[in-house]
Amino acid sequence: MGDRVPVITIDGPSGSGKGTVAAEVARRLGWRVLDSGALYRLVAYAARGAGVALDDAEALARIASGLQVEFRNGRVLLNGKDVTRQIRTESAGNDASRAAAIPEVRQALLQWQRSQARPPGLVADGRDMGTVVFPDAPVKIFLDASAQERARRRYNQLKEQGIDVSLRDLVAEIEARDRRDRNRSVAPLKPAPDALVIDSTDLSVEEVVAKVLEQARRAFPQLAQGE
Numbered sequence: 001m002g003d004r005v006p007v008i009t010i011d012g013p014s015g016s017g018k019g020t021v022a023a024e025v026a027r028r029l030g031w032r033v034l035d036s037g038a039l040y041r042l043v044a045y046a047a048r049g050a051g052v053a054l055d056d057a058e059a060l061a062r063i064a065s066g067l068q069v070e071f072r073n074g075r076v077l078l079n080g081k082d083v084t085r086q087i088r089t090e091s092a093g094n095d096a097s098r099a100a101a102i103p104e105v106r107q108a109l110l111q112w113q114r115s116q117a118r119p120p121g122l123v124a125d126g127r128d129m130g131t132v133v134f135p136d137a138p139v140k141i142f143l144d145a146s147a148q149e150r151a152r153r154r155y156n157q158l159k160e161q162g163i164d165v166s167l168r169d170l171v172a173e174i175e176a177r178d179r180r181d182r183n184r185s186v187a188p189l190k191p192a193p194d195a196l197v198i199d200s201t202d203l204s205v206e207e208v209v210a211k212v213l214e215q216a217r218r219a220f221p222q223l224a225q226g227e
């Protein structure tokens with residue numbers, strides 16, 4: 001696991017803002033970012049394309065081990081094809097959460113995720129970054145927000161993209177996905193014992209980013225020196 005490469009983990013439920021915060025923290029520090037949720041979305045998307053059922057553990061694990069993925073300028077490429085839009089839909093998120101409940105799939109993605117810890121540093125976002133993938137990370141954040149607020153953020157995002165959805169449906173979908181992520185037996189969504197829990201319900205992105213950077217400066221003195 002990339003000896004001494006500094007790692008910040010940001011876990012939390014869907015819509016808590018972890019992706020946005022992780023990207024901004026990584027940008028400020030000049031570090032790499034790992035969007036682990038995209039991997040589960042890609043596995044489920046590839047499975048659908050290949051006609052594989054989302055509960056076929058063996059076939060899904062095979063897909064996960066052979067995943068040819070590239071993150072480039074905010075785009076996600078699967079076998080060289082840009083699938084960013086396709087994997088960002090609500091149904092792709094639900095499919096991902098089903099595939100993610102399968103231990104063999106998680107195991108197949110583990111090494112690749114760890115291999116992303118390369119200099120100068122990594123900001124990893126997901127559900128089990130601090131608990132399973134990078135248990136030794138010196139900075140662990142668990143970002144939460146009320147289901148209502150998370151649904152509202154998602155609603156605004158979709159509206160901006162011209163996609164019409166009902167807020168009530170979104171709250172129900174977000175709650176259902178959270179339940180599955182929190183209650184699964186393997187790598188359930190929960191804060192690592194040493195994580196700082198931040199409730200972002202009433203915080204701006206900038207305020208959350210500032211809190212994460214403050215933790216980072218404390219844990220990695222080399223960062224503070226550079227300022």
Ligand code: C5P
Binds near residue numbers: 126
């Ligand atoms: O973060 P995102 O919404 O893209 O994740 C999609 C789904 O992938 C989540 O609902 C969760 O089930 C799964 N996931 C996971 N572990 C991660 C990241 C995502 O199980 N580290």
